[in-house]
Amino acid sequence: MSQYKQQQKSKLIQGNQKLVEAWIKLENVLYTSDPLYDDNVTELNLLDDLKSVRKEEGNQLSKNNNNIKNNINNINNNFNSSSNRNLFVSGNGKRPQTSKTVLNQMQQLRNNTESLRKFQQNRPGSAQFNLSMGQFQGEQFQSSFNQGLNASKKERISKVASLKSLMNLRAQSRPHKAVGVSNNQQEKQDLKILEQIPKEDMSDLHVDQILDLFTAKCLDQKVEYKPEQAVKFIEKIKKQCKKRIFNISEQGLGLESAYTLAHIFQDNQHFQQLILEKNTLGCSGIALIGEALRYNNNIIHLNVQSNDINQDGFVSLFESLLENYSLVSLDLGSKEGLSRNKLNDFSAEHLGDLLRYKDIYQFLKLQGLSISIQGVEQILQGLQVSNSLVYLDISNNQIGVQLTELLYRYLQGTNIQELNISKNEIGDQGVVHLSEMYAIKPKLFRFRKLILSGNRIGSTGASRLFNGIQKNPYLEELVLDDNKFSGKLFCSVQNFLWENQKLKILSLNNCSITKEGGEYIGYGLSKNRFLQEIYLAENMLKDYGAKILANSLKENIALKILDLEGNRIGDEGGIALGNTLNSQEIKLEKVNLKDNKLHDYSGIILAEALRENKRILKFNIDRNPISYKYMDEIQKSVQFNISEKKRRQIPDYMEEMKDLQLFENQKYDNQEKQIQLNKKQRQVEKELEDFIKEKxxxxxxxxxxxxxxxxxxxxxxxxYNKMVDEFKYLTIDMEQFMNDIETKIKYTDNNINVARLDINRMNNEVEMSKQSRPQFKKRKQDQLFYQESKLQETIREITKTKAGQEGFQKELSLTRIEIEKLQKKLWRYEQGLDSEDEDEKLQKEIEKQKQIEEQLQKEQIQKELEDKENNKNKKKGGKKASKKKLKSSKNLKSSKNLKANNK
Incomplete structure (x- = not known):
């Protein structure tokens, strides 16, 4: 254990001395830098400085190693506990101990051993002495730098050198997590040194915030934190984050990075644009960014292209943006790659609501989001109310022909200036809708720039489009790249170039334009005075088309940019263009002849033309079989033109200033004259007033x-008019009176004629009647005889039928009588009465009934005969018939009475 403790103590002292000496060296470099050595000072690398310091200190420490060992032996007992050991053991065994931790450890050593304290105080090169001196000098440097002391020496110090060295030092001593595994003890030790190292801000973005972002990036990518990479990351952020733009695209940022960015931008009021394209933030990451933007009202542009965002992420972002009042530009599009964004119908509905309720957005990019036709309709419904949007990009969504119908329905009267609907496969039918938009309602669609590239547009649709926008007063730029045109289209292009007076930029790149099409375009350009830029790259104009264009440029005085890249133009076309460019009347400034078939013949002519023409500022002739000599001459001529233009700018400005000064001086000189003229004018005005009054x-x-x-x-x-009117009235009355008299006369004449005709007719009838009486009598007698014969026959038939009916009725009556007899017998039998007396009575009654019925039948037959005779004798005597009818009616009444009595 004693050897292990001694090793750790030696490491501690060595690391302490090395860090202190590195900091002192940094301070000396900053103070002793040459003031004339301005921003071109090479950037310091603190890690290399630490290595050199370690070598120098190793030699000094080897001399004093024996004295240090003797003093260390006296304090071995102070390192028995595990807590004291942990203070001196490095977190991962790779980095030296931090300076503040070293201070605490050295303070413990000084309190425990008096001999070590005396050694440290008396030895100038010791670690404690160097650390205290380094801290004192560092504080003096920081205070003097902040207060502006000794400005004559420090004004010329390289800020790049000081900034990079500070960044190196902070990155070297920063707490971090290696591959997501944290070391709490190491972090506590590292946090202490951050308070002693000076802090540096970059465009209101703290270095610690950038290092936090780099640490989060390492966690997202699951890589180890490396100080060298952290320094490079800081330098990259420094280069990209300029002009209040925070650009951190293509860095592989994920959820941890989004969390760090949310903390940074929640309070940051410096940056105005946030560009996060081509990362992997995902739905959760964009939700955190949206929450930060709720409270940040300084960001005006947000770019989240290609971040693997789908429905949930977009919905949360749109809901957060409802509380943001500074954002005016929103880029949600997606480019080709693995992290494409996708906007479905539900999230499109939320976007439409955002655009409807927040009328502040001016730029909206939705390219490559796989939007359906229903989603586009919901977005356009939100834009229908907006008056602020000026740029709309919904390209590369393969929507189809219905897109133009929705545009025609919802974009009427909006303020959109630029519309990009390229790569949506609208075809000829969609372009016809657009042409109708421009032709029928030109004032409701005020597009200044229209991009229709890659939409499978043919010649018919394009010709309709050119005819529709021929006299449009708003369109200034039209892009039709990557379509296929042929046939009669170019005739309409020629007419368009002749008639249109507003279009400034026309792009027809990769449109299969042949030499015949180039001929029409050339003739159109010859009479056009407004088109400034035309792009015809990747077509098939060849030499013939180039010649026609060259001849048209001689008459065109407005064109400034001509692009003929990849048109298979040979020497004939190149020589024609060179001869045209040789004239001073041509106002072309940029010409692109890249990727053609120009040889040295064309190179000679073009080089001579550019020597004479001083207006050409850019001439691209790459990828042509022209020798380097002529290409170099062309580029030198172009560079000379650029330098001449720059050189002429100041004299031109000076001349303008002189003209303005002369104009101002003339104003002061003419003031007195103006006063006199004003007096004369007033006198003349008075005389005029008097003259006018008299007049x-x-x-x-x-x-x-x-x-x-x-x-x-x-x-x-x-x-006179009254008398005329009275005379008119009198004449009218006289005419009416005469007309009435004439009508009455005519009426009486007609009556007389009618009476005469009646008298004549009556006379004729009387004479005719006298002549035709005997004949009439004979005719009537014959008719009566014929009718009587017919009546007799009918009577005979009726009598026969009646006789048959009478026999049938008799049989029926007999059967009825028998049935009644039987019924009565039954009734008497049931009642117990005498049958013989009753039978006699019944027979008498039956005989009476038979007699009555026979009389009635006879009366009916007589009646019918009488009716027939009456019909015959109606004309001869009506009185007899009436009497007979009365008799018959009496007989009927009598018969009815008899029946009633019998009943």
Missing amino acids: QREENIEFARSKKLEDELQNNTDE
């Missing part, structure tokens, strides 16, 4: 006279 008085007199004459003339005209 007005004369005009008033003339007006009064003319008014009187007008009144008299008006009275005369009124009287």
